[in-house]
């Protein structure tokens with residue numbers, strides 16, 4: 359039997375139910391609000407962890423090092439919060455590779471893999487399995503968006519997907 363990969367998010371396991379693990383700030387092209395704005399709100403909501411998972415591509419549209427510096431400043435300003443640097447990238451292929459550069463991934467504490475669309479539905483389950491097994495991917499993002507559009511095809515196979523998720527979350 360294969361050993362479950364040692365995913366980076368497990369380091370923050372204690373905050374699983376007391377964190378927001380999928381937040382986009384204005385570094386992403388579809389969000390508003392600064393890193394500090396979200397940290398203030400996280401504190402007001404009683405959260406202990408907030409993960410900034412900005413949208414990226416291999417051809418990234420912003421300087422990830424500046425984003426990283428922004429998070430470093432927030433860590434100084436909000437020492438009571440655990441603030442993670444992260445990204446969200448789409449799954450590219452059946453091998454479960456994601457659309458993010460090594461340069462970005464090595465700066466991340468947490469990484470989300472998402473299916474925004476997938477060209478060949480018959481390859482969705484193997485791509486999902488390989489994405490979940492990809493050691494660099496911590497979280498399956500927006501899991502219901504494409505899955506619900508393919509529900510009739512996926513339902514008989516969902517238990518397989520959930521068992522892979524359970525395998526990934528073993529600590």
Ligand SMILES: [Zn+2]
Nearest residue numbers: 380382446499
């Ligand atoms: Zn997102």
